[in-house]
Amino acid sequence: MMIRLHMNIHCTTKCRICTSTNRIFYVQLFMLLTYPLFYISMFYIYIVQVLFLKHHQQSDTTTPAVA
Known part of the structure; x- marks a missing residue:
């Protein structure tokens, strides 16, 4: 009975760790x-x-700039 209990505890702890x-x-x-x-986006x-x-800048340069 004690061995089985020990094995059960051992298995549960092992499973928990896993x-x-x-x-x-x-x-x-x-x-x-x-x-x-994230970096790619x-x-x-x-x-x-x-x-x-x-x-946008290129399209702006085609139109005459107003000072």
Whole structure:
């Protein structure tokens, strides 16, 4: 009876440790996947803004500038 109880406790602690490490792993994986997406989106927004501003400036230079 004591051996079985001990095994049960051991298994539950092992399972708990395993699930906690799995949770940490999944969180790290999620962060690894989301960080590049975040940077890519920021980079994309930056490029779009730069291109839009350049295009806007070019369209402004074609029209005569009013001092």
